[in-house]
Amino acid sequence: MRWAEAWGSLLVLLALWAFATRAGAISEFLLPSPGVVLGRIFDDTVSLDLPASLLVTLRTAFVGFAVAAVGGVILGIAMARIRLVHWLFDPLVSLGFPMPKIAFLPVFLLWLGPNAASQITIVALSAIFPVIVAANAGAVGVEKTLLWSARSLGARPSEVLWQIVLPAIMPQVFTGLQIAVPVALVTTIVAEMLTGSDGIGGVMLGAMRFADSPGVFEGIVVIALLGGVIIRAMEWLRALVLRWHPEQAG
Numbered sequence: 747m748r749w750a751e752a753w754g755s756l757l758v759l760l761a762l763w764a765f766a767t768r769a770g771a772i773s774e775f776l777l778p779s780p781g782v783v784l785g786r787i788f789d790d791t792v793s794l795d796l797p798a799s800l801l802v803t804l805r806t807a808f809v810g811f812a813v814a815a816v817g818g819v820i821l822g823i824a825m826a827r828i829r830l831v832h833w834l835f836d837p838l839v840s841l842g843f844p845m846p847k848i849a850f851l852p853v854f855l856l857w858l859g860p861n862a863a864s865q866i867t868i869v870a871l872s873a874i875f876p877v878i879v880a881a882n883a884g885a886v887g888v889e890k891t892l893l894w895s896a897r898s899l900g901a902r903p904s905e906v907l908w909q910i911v912l913p914a915i916m917p918q919v920f921t922g923l924q925i926a927v928p929v930a931l932v933t934t935i936v937a938e939m940l941t942g943s944d945g946i947g948g949v950m951l952g953a954m955r956f957a958d959s960p961g962v963f964e965g966i967v968v969i970a971l972l973g974g975v976i977i978r979a980m981e982w983l984r985a986l987v988l989r990w991h992p993e994q995a996g
Contacts, residue, residue, distance in 0.1 A: 778960045783967055786960040796968065803934055803945035803972075806862060810869025811930040815923055817870070818877025822922075823911065825878070826885030839878055847872040848936055855941065865937040872933040873926040880922025884915030917993060920984045927980055931973055946972075 760780060766772050767779035774782075790796035824831040825839075850871060854864040888911055896906050938947025946965050953961025988994055 775957075775959055778963055782960050783963045786964045787967065790964065796964075799944060799946050799949050800968070800972070802943060803938065803947065806865045806869060806938070806943075806945060807930045807934040810866045810934065811873055811926060813866070813870040814873035814877055814926055814930065818874045818922065818926070819881045819919055821874075822878045822881025822883075823885045823907070823915070825882045827911075835878075839875060839882075843875045843879065847875075848933060851937060851940060860941045862943075865934065865941060865943065868937050869930050869933045873930040876925040876929065877919070877922040880918045880925075881915060884918030885911060887918075888914045916988060917991060920980075920988065924977070924980050924984070927976055928973060931969075931976065935969060 763777070764780050767774065767777055787796065821831075821835060825835055826832070848868065851864070851868045854867050858864040858867065892910050892914070893906060896910055901909070934945065935947040935950075937943070938945040939951045942948050942951065946968060950962055950965035953959075953965070985994055
């Protein structure tokens with residue numbers, strides 16, 4: 747029952763897709779059958795074209811995400827603990843969080859050129875805001891009694907940071923990271939489409955230009971599977987790192 751609840755809607759969608767194409771309700775050009783798309787995925791995997799494109803996309807997404815994760819945690823904690831940093835960055839975060847960061851891609855293309863550096867930069871910029879907000883909220887919410895007790899016992903600022911603040915904010919940080927991961931992946935695909943990269947997004951755009959419908963849907967299926975795997979991996983990593991936390995009880 748759990749398996750049916752988790753995957754039942756996906757199976758229904760695949761069944762409707764296969765029925766619509768087999769019955770001829772939708773043109774094969776507009777919507778290729780699942781068998782055609784899966785065959786295309788198999789052929790491109792055997793020829794190593796698909797793995798090569800995946801590696802390009804994953805490299806851009808994860809490098810940008812790593813920069814956003816490290817920079818976001820540092821900046822979020824600094825905003826909570828240093829008044830000058832909060833004064834300087836809080837308005838920027840408030841203005842930048844809701845705006846579509848992909849609008850800065852033309853600027854980065856002018857500055858850095860149409861290469862991996864501009865794509866990684868826009869991915870990091872897009873993914874860093876959820877991490878900043880989560881880390882800042884967690885650091886602000888650390889119990890004052892813990893901080894006061896540690897300081898009264900002679901703990902240095904670095905010891906307070908590493909032994910109290912960081913463990914206390916880890917659940918909020920992981921929440922921010924779990925939000926930032928799909929943001930990084932989506933931004934990577936869009937940036938690849940706009941810059942003509944060799945990644946999945948660029949390959950999909952090339953398939954569209956040549957009216958290669960199976961190639962377009964191949965990219966959609968691969969991105970969906972990739973996103974699902976990454977999200978599950980983040981859930982597993984959260985459970986592993988926070989196995990000591992009460993949220994993992996039971």
